[in-house]
Amino acid sequence: MALQLLAALALLTGRALSHGGLANYTVGETWYRGYDPSTPAAEQLNQTWMIQRQWASTDPIFSVTSPFLACNNPGVPPPSYIPVRAGDNITAVYWYWLHPVGPMTVWLARCDSDDSPGGDCRDLDVSAARWFKIWEAGLLEGPNLAEGLWYQKGFQKWDGSPALWPVTIPKGLQSGLYMIRHEILSLHVEFKPQFYPECAHLNVTGGGGLVPPKEVLVRFPGVYKEDDPSIFIDIYSEENANRTEYTVPGGPIWDG
Ligand SMILES: [Cu+2]
Secondary structure, X not given: OOHXXXXXXXXXXXXXXXXXXXXXXXXXXEEEEOOOOOOOHHHOOOOOOOOEOOEXXXXXXXXXXXXXXXXXXXXXXXXXXXXXXXXXXXXXXXXXXXXXXXXXXXXXXXXXXXXXXXXXXXXXXXXXXXXXXXXXXXXXXXXXXXXXXXXXXXXXXXXXXXXXXXXXXXXXXXXXXXXXXXXXXXXXXXXXXXXXXXEEEEEEEOOEOEOOOHHHOEOOOOOOOOOOOOOOOOOOOHHHOOOOOOOOOOOOEOOO
16 A cells, blocks of 8 residues: 555554554444553553453454464453443444455354353453354455455545444343454455454343354354464455355354
């Protein structure tokens, strides 16, 4: 991309050059501030308003086996929750996003369990949690993987305005405390996938009685494999020059 544009974005946002990141969340008219890696941690961690797990830098996670694949590095849990009703939208707001290729997914994990009813998301080991995918988007149209229109490409706002990523909390989902995990996987570098996960704490009310079946529950790390051709891929290769289909990794969606 043009250096002038990057410089303009940096000026607009007042942040160091980077791909961007999940700055805050909105539910209806209410805005929930997330963690900001460019602000001192001491001013954010354990603040009563904090609802997002800590991500200390905008750097990607490069390994499918990283202990930080679930909720970024270091993933220190916040004290508070975003209240949301099942069936309502929650929108993740990125201050901007700069990478164009690869899938985007949204996941939930229940914080309490039959063993620990009412369990607090602060106590959840996010690498042991059972995650289920509620939303995904990959390649929307051709002509191929490198030049096609990905949701991630459309997600970018090239004028520096925030990028908005709305998803619906499944209407039938059982009420309770959940983690929500947004993941952007960027594939613009050959065989070097970049994972950008961010997690927040949700208090889901007004839900139904639905619980995702065991078959869709996965772990991070765990669900992504070193030999997954949707993750370890050269999008510029000759064999991919005419591909117009892409399988989003991580298994099926469960949306209630
Ligand atoms: Cu980047």
